[in-house]
Structures are given as C-alpha cells and as structure tokens.
Amino acid sequence: MDQIDAFWRAANYLSVGQIYLLDNPLLTEPLRPEHVKPRLLGHWGTTPGLNFCFAHLNRLIKEHDQDMIYVVGPGHGGPAAVALSWLEGSYSEKYPNVSRDAEGMRRLFRQFSFPGGIPSHVAPETPGSINEGGELGYSLAHAFGAAFDNPDLMVACVIGDGEAETGPLAASWHSNKLLNRRRDGVVLPILHLNGYKIANPTILARIPLEELIKLMEGYGYRPHLVGPDHLEMATTLDQAHSEIAAYKAGKADRLPMIILRTPKGWTGPREVDGLPVEGTWRSHQVPLTDVRNRPDRLAQLEEWMRSYRPEELFDADGRPVPEILRSVPVGPLRMSANPHANGGELLQPLRLPDFRSYAVEVKAPAVQSTEPTRALGGLLRDVIAANRSIFRLMGPDETASNRLSDVFSVTDRAWDAAIEPTDEHLAPGGQVMEVLSEHLCQGWLEGYLLTGRHGLFNCYEAFIHIVDSMFNQHAKWLESSRKIPWRLPVASLNYLLSSHVWRQDHNGFSHQDPGFLDVVVNKKAEVVRVYLPPDANTLLSVGDHCLRSRDYVNVIVAGKQPVLDLFTMDEAIAHCTRGLGILPWASTDAGTDPDVVLACAGDVPTLETLAAAALLREYLPQLRVRVVNVVDLMRLQPHSEHPHGMSDAEFDTLFTADRPVVFNFHGYPSLIHQLTYRRNGHPNLHVRGYKEEGTTTTPFDMVMLNDIDRFHLVMDVIDRVPGLGSTQAHLRQHMMDSRLRARAYTREHGEDLPEISGWTWPNAFSS
Amino acid sequence: MDQIDAFWRAANYLSVGQIYLLDNPLLTEPLRPEHVKPRLLGHWGTTPGLNFCFAHLNRLIKEHDQDMIYVVGPGHGGPAAVALSWLEGSYSEKYPNVSRDAEGMRRLFRQFSFPGGIPSHVAPETPGSINEGGELGYSLAHAFGAAFDNPDLMVACVIGDGEAETGPLAASWHSNKLLNRRRDGVVLPILHLNGYKIANPTILARIPLEELIKLMEGYGYRPHLVGPDHLEMATTLDQAHSEIAAYKAGKADRLPMIILRTPKGWTGPREVDGLPVEGTWRSHQVPLTDVRNRPDRLAQLEEWMRSYRPEELFDADGRPVPEILRSVPVGPLRMSANPHANGGELLQPLRLPDFRSYAVEVKAPAVQSTEPTRALGGLLRDVIAANRSIFRLMGPDETASNRLSDVFSVTDRAWDAAIEPTDEHLAPGGQVMEVLSEHLCQGWLEGYLLTGRHGLFNCYEAFIHIVDSMFNQHAKWLESSRKIPWRLPVASLNYLLSSHVWRQDHNGFSHQDPGFLDVVVNKKAEVVRVYLPPDANTLLSVGDHCLRSRDYVNVIVAGKQPVLDLFTMDEAIAHCTRGLGILPWASTDAGTDPDVVLACAGDVPTLETLAAAALLREYLPQLRVRVVNVVDLMRLQPHSEHPHGMSDAEFDTLFTADRPVVFNFHGYPSLIHQLTYRRNGHPNLHVRGYKEEGTTTTPFDMVMLNDIDRFHLVMDVIDRVPGLGSTQAHLRQHMMDSRLRARAYTREHGEDLPEISGWTWPNAFSS
Secondary structure, eight states: OHHHHHHHHHHHHHHHHHHHBSSOTTOOSOOOGGGBOSSOOOOOTTHHHHHHHHHHHHHHHHHHTOEEEEEESSTTOHHHHHHHHHHHTHHHHHOTTSOSSHHHHHHHHHHBTSTTSBOSSSOTTSTTOOOOSSSOSOHHHHHHHHHTTOTTEEEEEEEETTGGGSHHHHHHGGGGGGOOTTTSOEEEEEEEEOSBSSSSBOHHHHSOHHHHHHHHHHTTEEEEEEOSOHHHHHHHHHHHHHHHHHHHTTSOSOEEEEEEEOOTTTTSOSEETTEEOTTSGGGSSOSSOOTTTOHHHHHHHHHHHHTTOHHHHBOTTSOBOHHHHHTSOOGGGSTTTOGGGSGGGTOOOOOOOOGGGGOOOOSSTTSSEEOHHHHHHHHHHHHHHHOTTTEEEEESSOTTTTTOGGGGGTOOEEOOSOOOTTOOSEETTOSEEEOSOHHHHHHHHHHHHHTTOEEEEEEETGGGGGGHHHHHHHHHHHHHHTTOTTSOOOBOEEEEEESOGGGOTTTOGGGOOOTHHHHHHTSOTTTEEEEOOOSHHHHHHHHHHHHHOBSOEEEEEOOSSOEEOOOOHHHHHHHHHHSEEEOGGGOOSTTSOOSEEEEEESHHHHHHHHHHHHHHHHHOTTSOEEEEEESBGGGGSBTTTOTTOBOHHHHHHHHOSSSOEEEEESSOHHHHHHHHTTSTTGGGEEEEOOOSOOOSOOHHHHHHHTTOSHHHHHHHHHHHSTTHHHHTHHHHHHHHHHHHHHHHHHHHHSSOOHHHHTOOTTTTTOO | OHHHHHHHHHHHHHHHHHHHBSSOTTOOSOOOGGGBOSSOOOOOTTHHHHHHHHHHHHHHHHHHTOEEEEEESSTTOHHHHHHHHHHHTHHHHHOTTSOSSHHHHHHHHHHBTSTTSBOSSSOTTSTTOOOOSSSOSOHHHHHHHHHTTOTTEEEEEEEETTGGGSHHHHHHGGGGGGOOTTTSOEEEEEEEEOSBSSSSBOHHHHSOHHHHHHHHHHTTEEEEEEOSOHHHHHHHHHHHHHHHHHHHTTSOSOEEEEEEEOOTTTTSOSEETTEEOTTSGGGSSOSSOOTTTOHHHHHHHHHHHHTTOHHHHBOTTSOBOHHHHHTSOOGGGSTTTOGGGSGGGTOOOOOOOOGGGGOOOOSSTTSSEEOHHHHHHHHHHHHHHHOTTTEEEEESSOTTTTTOGGGGGTOOEEOOSOOOTTOOSEETTOSEEEOSOHHHHHHHHHHHHHTTOEEEEEEETGGGGGGHHHHHHHHHHHHHHTTOTTSOOOBOEEEEEESOGGGOTTTOGGGOOOTHHHHHHTSOTTTEEEEOOOSHHHHHHHHHHHHHOBSOEEEEEOOSSOEEOOOOHHHHHHHHHHSEEEOGGGOOSTTSOOSEEEEEESHHHHHHHHHHHHHHHHHOTTSOEEEEEESBGGGGSBTTTOTTOBOHHHHHHHHOSSSOEEEEESSOHHHHHHHHTTSTTGGGEEEEOOOSOOOSOOHHHHHHHTTOSHHHHHHHHHHHSTTHHHHTHHHHHHHHHHHHHHHHHHHHHSSOOHHHHTOOTTTTTOO
C-alpha cells in the first residue's frame, strides 16, 4: 500500500506541477512568483482520482501480467494522464526532450497548457490514450470497442459522474449485451463519483445509494462500492479481477463495475479564502488562482505541493525513487505504453478479396439495374469471412434494410442476451454490431479502429447527423495524430450512408437530410474523403479503396434501391481513379466544345441527368451536350485546398470555362458552390439539389419537389444556353406539361408514371 | 372494458385501413385488388400498442377530468395517431374534408403515405402531437419539457423499446430529478416492450425481467408490469394514477412508470406464408405485402380487417357507433385536441423589460471592454423574474461559466435530488435547467416551446453539434408547421452560443468548432436566423429581438470574455436593425469610394479587424479603408434566398462591386462564400476564418494560428490592393515580424504581448 501511495503522491505532485509551475520543479528552493505560470489552466478536480485508479490498476497488472489499457472518461484531467506516462517512462520514450529527470520535469510542467506545448486534455499527444476528453460521453463506448476481438485485454474505463449524465454514456452501459466472453476482452467500468461537474452537483452522486446500485445492476453489472481508501480499492480490485476470471471461465454472468466515491479535488486545498474547495465544485479547474500576485496563495500552493513529500518521491536528479519505479509494470504492460492504445502498432492489413470479382456485368450502359449496396454486400461478406477477428460491421439495425444481408451467410449479429426461436442471425460471436444508437455504433467503431482494427458503419443518411459531433472529434483526433510521429496510422473510419435523402418513400421528411457532407468538408482536407458512386461497380471500386486506406474519414453515399448500371468494372475503376469524368455515351459533344455541360453526383441525380440528356438528344439533337459524373467530391476543390483537388486547367477541360453547367447534386446545392467558387466557370454554374422539400411520397415526386427531375433540368438548359430561351419556348412548355402530367398521375394513382420509374437508356423517349 | 375494447378495435381497423386501402373503407363489398394501394407504406408493428394505451388513458381522462397529452415515442406508428384523432373527431375539426363518416374514412385511408397526402409518421400534421417520430430518442425529454411549469398536466409518454436503446432516451429517464411536484406536472412513461426493432430483438426485451425492473427503479421510478390484457392495463393505470396523486400530495417520492409487454403487430396476421409475423420483427412495417397481385394475401387482409368487426364499430354512414363516441373525452380533454399539444393556442407573450435599460454606457467606441453575455445576463435575470412560469433557461452546466450568473439572484437551478450545505443556487423551483447533456437541454426546451412557453439554450459553441440532428428535426417541424393553418406560432428556439471557438484558452482543439452555423443555414430560410453581435449593446438588442420572435430558430454567437464596446445603445439598435453597416469612426474612406473594405462578423474577428484598421491608419494614412460589421449573417444572402437578404444594389453600396474585400469571419470561411457567391463583388472577396487550427493556447496565438490576426489582415490588404504589393513590401515584412515577435513572446512567457491583449482604439499603435 505504501508503494501505491507513493506512486499516487508522485502522480499528484506532477499533476499540480503541470498546472502551476514554470520552474523550480522539485521545490529545491522556496516558491517565488516567477516560478508560477502567468495563465493558470487545467482541471484539477478529477485528477487525483484518475491517478488513484491508475496506481491501483498497476498493481493488478503486475500481479497478473494483465494486458490492460486505461480509458480516461474525465479527459479534462490531462495532467493526470501525462504525469502517469512520465512516471512510467513512456513519456520520455515518446518525447526524449522531456526526460525522466529534473530538467525533463521542468519541461513537463512548462509545456502543459502552454503555447507551443501540449493540450490541457487527454489527447492524441498523450501516450496510452484512445479517448479525447474534451467532449464527454464516449469513454465507455470506446472501451467496449477496444475490448471487442481482444480476448485477453482488460479495458479499465473511468467514467466521470458528469459524463455519466450524457446520453451516449447512459446508453453505453448496455454494450455488455454485445460482448462475448470468449471472443472479446472485458471492460471494467469505474464510475468516479466526485460529486460535481463544473458548477453543479451530479445526478448520480445525489440519488440514494440503493438507487444507484439498482441502476448498475439494471444495466447488468455487479457493482462494488469503494471509498477514498487504498485498502478498500485494492481489495475491491482483487475481487473484481477474480469475478472477471469467473466470467471469462463461464462461471459468472455479470461483469463487475466499481463505484468510486472520492472528494473532488482530493488532496488539494481544503479551503481558499474561507470557502470550502476540496470536495466541492470549486476544485473543478484551478483551485488556487492569482498565485503570482498573492503571497498567501503562493504559500498555500507550496504547502499543497510539499504535502506530497516530493523529497521522498524523487531523487536529487528528479528521477522517481526505486520504490516508485518498482510499482511500474514492464514495457508494453505499462498502460501508458500499451500498443493497444496506439493501434497502428498492431494494425494488420485486411485480407481483401479482389473486388473485381463482385462486378456486375454491364453490356451496355444504363440498360439494366442493380442495387449497389447489395453488390457491396457480397464483397463485405467475404471481407468478414477472411478477417474474422479484425473487422466489424456496425449499424443501427439497418444492415438488412441497407441490402447488405449477404453478410449473414457468413456471420451473425453479435448478441449475448436471450435468443428466441424466431430470431435470425443472432449469435454471441457475430461480427455485425446492431443497436438502435448511432452513438454506440460510432463509439464502438472508434474504439475498435484506434486499437488497430478495421470496420465500416452503415447508416441512414439523415441520421448520421446524430453523430456529427463524434465525427468532428474523431476527425480532430486524426488531424492531430498525423502530426505525432509515434502515432502510427490506423484504419480509416468508413461510413456507408445508404437509405439516402432521395429514397425515403416509407419515411418522409424527417428522414431526408443530406447535410452530413457539409459537416464533413469543414474538417481538414488531409483527413476527409467523400464519394458518391453512381452505380454498383463504382461502389465496389470505391469500397475497396476505402477499406485499404489509413487515417481518413471516408464517407460513401450509395443507394440501396436499384439504379442503372453505368460502368463495366474496368470503366468503373478508371472512373473512380480519375474521381470524375465525361460519360461519352451519354454526351453529344463528340468530346469537344459542348454547348452545355450536365454534371451530376449521386445515384438519383445521375439517373435524372441521364434522362435529361436523353430528352435533349431527342428534342434538340443539334445541341452539343456533355455529361460529367463526379464520384470523388473533393476533386472539385482547387488542389491548394485538398490533395484530391483538380488544377484549374483540368477543371476547365471537363466543365469548360464559359459554357453553362447544370449540376445535379445529391445534397444541398450550396456545397457545390462552396467547392467550386474559385473556378473560372463558376459564374456559369447552376446547381440543383435538395432544397428541404419532402414528405412520404413516390421517388419521382420527390425529385420533382426539389426540381432535380429530368424535365426541370431540360428547362434549366433551355433557360441557360443562349438562344434557346426564345426558340424553344414550346419545348420548355412541353417539359412543364410533362411534370404536371407526372404529378397528376402520382397524385391519382399513388405511384410514378410507369415510363418514368422504368426508364432506361435505349427505350426511353425513343418513339 | 368492452367499450375500451371497441374503441381499440376501431382504432386498429382505421390504422390497417390507412396502410392498405384506397377505397371500400367499410368493407361493404368484398375486397378487390383495386381497393388496395399500389405502394404499401407504413409501420404496423407498434400501432396496436399505441392504440391500446390511448384507449385506456381515455378512461382515466374521463374519470378524473385529467388534463393529459400523449407523446408517441414510436412515431413511426403514424396510422395510430391519425386514427385516434379521427375517432375523437378532432381530425375532422382540423381537416373538414376528412369528415367523420364513410367518405371521410375513405379519404383518411387514401391520404395516408400517399402523394399529396400526409406523412407516414406522427408529424406536425397530426393533431395532438408534439413529437415527430422519425428520428427516435426524444420522446421522454419532450414529455418532461411539456410537464415543466404545467402543474395540472399529465404527460403520457409511450417509449418504444427500440427508441429506448438510444443515448438521448437513456439519459432522459433522469429528468425526474429536475421535476418538481408543486411547480410542474407529471410524466407517466409507458415503456412499450414489443420485443423488436426493424430486424432485431431489442435489448430491454431480452434482459432478465428483474434486471429491467431494477433499471427502472435505479432511474427513480416505481415500475408496473402489464401484459396484453385490458383488465391488467386498466387496474395498473388506476394504481398509477393514485400513485401520482400521492406524489403530487407529497406522500410518495417516486413517480410510477409502466412496462407494457405486447406482441409486436398485435392482432395482425399470425403467419404469412408459414412464417410467424405477429410477435416478431416481421410485423415492423407492412406485414402483408404484394396484396394486389396475390389473391391469398388479399383474402388474408380482408380476414384481418374483418376480425375487428367493423360492422359493430361504425354505422352504415361510417360514423363511430355511440358506444365508441361515449368513450371519447370532451373537447380539449381529448388528447388529440389538447391545446398543450398545439402550444401556440396557449402562448402568452413574454413580459419583457426594456432592454435599453441594461445598456453599457459607451462614450467612445472601442475604448472600454465589457463581457457581452454578462450584460445579457442582467436582461435574462429580469425576464426570468417577470415570467415565472413561462420561461426557462437551459444549459449543460455552463450558465455561470457563460457569465449569465446574474440570473441566480432571482432564481435557482432546478434540482429535486439531494441538496448539501456547500451547494449554491439549487432549488426545486428553479427556472434554470442544467444537466451535462445537450440532448436533454434541447429536448426539454423543444417540449417546453411546443407546449406554448419560452426559453433559451446557452451552450458551448463546439458542443452544440451534439444536437445537430435535434436542431434539424425541430427546424423541419417548424418548416412543416408553418404550412398547417391550425398550428399556431410558437416561441422561437433561441440558442446562445458562448464559450466560442476563439476563446477556448482552457480547453483547446476539441472545444473549437464553429460549424453549427453551416448546419443551420441548410435549413429553410423561413425558419433560421443567425446573429453575431460584436459587443454588449448589440447582444442586448439581438437578444430582445429573438425573445419576441415566433417560429424561428435563432442562433446567437456571442463571447463571454471582455470585448470592446463599439456601439451606444441607440447605435446598437440601428446597427442590428440594419443587420450590418459601416463603422464610420473606424473607416478612412469618408463614406465613399474605399480602396479596400475590411468586413467582419463575430466579436474576436471584429476586434482584429479594428486593430488592422488602426494599423493601416497609422502606416498607410492615405489608404481609404472602409470597415463593415455584419450582425445578421442572413443579410449577406440574396433576397431571393432569404427574407433578410439584401438586394445586390444594397450589397454593392456597402461592399462595393469591384474593390478588394477582406472579410474576417467567426466561423469557417466557406460559409461566407456560400452566402455571397452570387454577388457582383464576390471575385474580390477574400475570407479569413477558422481553418481548424488550434490547441490550448493564448487568445492571440489562436487568432494567429488561423491567420485572422490584425497583422495578417494588413498583409492581406497589401496583397490585394493594386500597387501596394510592390510599394509596401517593407510594411508587409514589418507585419510578418510583428507576428513572429508576438508568437515568440507567447511561447516564452505563456501569455500574449501586453500591448496586444490590452489593445483599445485610442492608445494602440499611436506612438
């Protein structure tokens, strides 16, 4: 216990030092104002509890050679994670200039929350971390994601009682129903009740204790209560460890969890200016402020720091004394150096089948139809079969609905709760994870990827907005990680957004929102990729590419409804490699000098664009029309803005610099303007897209409501190509009449005109 | 019980009819294929349970004259809510063409999920509804929001076991800790376990029953278990009602909740083609498909519908028989006609103090500084005091941090859990709602607003992304509501985003994201407004305007840190009324013909722009500089796109059509391009803004990292005004040196150069 206590005191000392000190790290002389940082930043309140848990878990690791990582939910406690890593030596291994000695300690203190230094939170920069602690709520989902398919791993997850109020965390407790004792590792949740969030008590700290225990039992855990006491914590951890062993051996059904109750800001100043601080919300951030200017505060800080007895903890050179070093596990068993927390170290490439072998045969473009996601489902089936323990498919109960059900011929949905005879494709070992929570799908996948595995999240397009902020944080994690040499690349986070805005026939307005793309493109160009494959073969090509990539967020938008096959596999590969290109068979400009360009991105807009091109070919055969399809949206940006961006010369070659371009887009039109506003031809660019019109209606009525339909595109061409406005008024009127006829038929019959819903290239409008 | 059963059968019959029938609504002749819709859309699975609960709750309403509304979590069950409203007569009151007779029933059936008809989900179009059922997870938060400050109201909230897996719902159970028995109404949660979501069992239906009961007790409720049986349900509701009475009387501490277990698709087809349907996931949507083409299915549908014995339920004219009508409550006690569910009917305007009286005195622009949100806090304090039961302030534990703490001089944080001596400003009756869940803040506020009250949600800017999708759904609700004549306007949803991207000194990169604005502007222009007041007086003016408005989502971005006071109150009112304008005192173009325009939006970018203008005045006194500040971001759009949009002539007058404009923006630069790409002067517009660079650092280092600092703006001017590039190379170098000096000072001292952080108009750069 003394050894643990010494380690804990050392970590606390180093944490306080980071928040306060510029110099005099070992307090070898009395503290002077100039030793103190001018701006005092950081979060003390949660820090001693984080150090306490870590110190005790280390004993467990050493006793059992237990492979363990530490997920820090209260990630504001950055000083703790950094101090612990420094004590374990891993910090100096990653950052040799911050050595484990007095000079290194000085640098350790100075850099924290300091310009040019390190962030105040647990962050990618922090060794041993897979969970940024800024936006709260995801620690437990990350912990379970790390545990899946890691049968020997134990993930200790500290959950702050503030974080526990968030929705994602509240839902995460149920992750245990999808954890399998043989296939997966375990998670040990430690609910840290220090009683307060920023300025308020927390709910879980103020409900009756018996209620809290029932809550944890209701979530399916065996709760253990621990107070601020070394012996209690040690005994409880021993018991938890043996309960985990029993669970792993099939002798117990429930995993343990720990409710740790400590004062907030434990071991910090009891009172400041007569007001209680330790044990209250006042210790949330910096308990003693204005230290440079107030000698009494300076003295109180020194007293506080000396209360840890640094002279017993560090030798004269600032190195931790042997007693402390002895309590540190060896090499990769150190939680701050465990390779699972730097997943790139463990990353194995997927064994990928040749995606070409799933190709749809396409004898002529735009004649037959295929459900693109069903074709991808075949590829995913074999990816799953060939990568049993390193690939998971996540989705909020939509894998079958999204036509990926081929995967169920080789795997099942992970399910460790009760199974009944009428159930299909449920099993404890399944590689498909389905729960009606986009937060959990995202959180599990992030945890799974950051520990070195692969996966794909399939989701209704509209509802991926539910995890906008989680995407943001993961993208930020990747943005930061790419600058940290020791963070090795991890597999990309792949989204497949199906059941998209244009085909919500069942569900209507609430299910129609293509705006996730707008959120995505705000993140740094280095980490985001957006693909809109228009048919099955392009989806296969894009899918293969994304599964091979590293350190990106790939967003693929693809339909589950039948769409026209446009490309042979060879053509699809070429088209996806270029990212965009002219469809010569749909164009009438013979490759040069078009009168108008019809551009498109997305499967439904592409269908309408092709139909418009067919109408123009029929009615205005002299008009030179060029059809351009865009798969890789980032190609539209200037190369200066995105690595995939085209040069202006390339852009002008495809889109022209001076001819009207009618761009039919899957999402909100403004995104295309945002990407292209610097292009020469931008003043001539007219974009159609989703304009927030919709309801439960037929597919063609839906495109008409938003003016992206074939007839409206022809009207747009007439309005924009010089000369046509006056000469083709009758054709314009005919198009308008066609729309009215289509709408009238739909309103009367409840379905689309047969010639519209069954439209294909060779026979449509050919009479 | 017979009466309840008859009502239930009638509702089920009407629900099936909506999903299937075009004609022959009363089955007066044998069903023929042409009576059936060509596209079968809708969700049957949850529907009979929704009808069951409603029928039983009606008995409670009639027996106790209980004011009650019905929140339908499984909102996919649109047919239920519509059928119930039609049975109660309220549907025909709102939609006279859908009369309560045979012809009305025919129309009722036909319109459902039919082009030109009504959505398939519970939606704004549905009488009695405040909860769109498309995106799941918010029913219980909406229910509590409705109950706050409605002491006589009971909100029955059906929660699907699918929805119960979402994070927001899981967190919502704890709302009872902020509900007060005297001040507020009650919520009766009915957890409807029908066992399945789309293609999967649900977690709560498959955990041991004792675990589920503990979970509900752990959440602080008294659970009651009910099976699919009228008598059980009636008895349990009686007991729940008396428990609620005891709770209201202070004789019980816990509210009851009901766990209702029924088969999914109850009373629907048992089997289809030999596979079980009732009681399985197969009944989720349309249990019998292909009815038009398969005579056996047609016969099964007819048998199914006749199983409800419609001839006993409706008279020959299609009117509900008297027995059914007798079970319907009277007038506004009908849940489908309760005015709480059409909040505009109950809306009272806020009693607003004169916002001018909170003005900061400004003798000269840009000399003194004020914390804008603190000024707003004074106004909010008096709004709260004058509107005790119709205004709530929501926030995730940031009200004090956001400098709104003046409100605590007149109210407290709502808190019904334990209170300890060290707590401050906690009380059962508080009008401030704080919980560390943006989802709950948003959900409560939506429920509160949609039942006719007012409020404001204050939030860290970065973390408002957590509720992107909830904002989307609320905006869609408003977009739809505006087209429904009987939906009366409700108070706007007001966001105050403080602790914004530029001042995350403590928190760094994870807290830096201004992208919510990009999400917002994708919604229809009729419902979204975005304001970036640059100082205290403009914030007061904008705040007053937003609190008076109706049916909008207002987003206000304003700082909590001291910023320069720029406008007297009269000037602030004029500036905010125009939405943008020239700052003549900062400009050197004498109102005409500038060489360059410096535009800005947001407090920190405005400060840097003013400092850049001061530098230019000092170094290039001949240069005619115009400074334009934008408060109302929507003014930048063309008038054709947004009602606030300026004409091109107005735009050109302010920004010129041909001079360089350097626009310093609070958010991502692309948003300004998106709003202005059609303007004449757009090719000359150069936008600076957040480019995803940040960490824990000083305020000025942060603006430098993103190139929005004063020195960089001057460099931008030199680069863009013709002639300056060659003549002012030395000044450009001097600016670059100034940046390097500022950065070096910051890296060395950990704080900003004193002359930068203390910059004000009269003394900066004047030597």
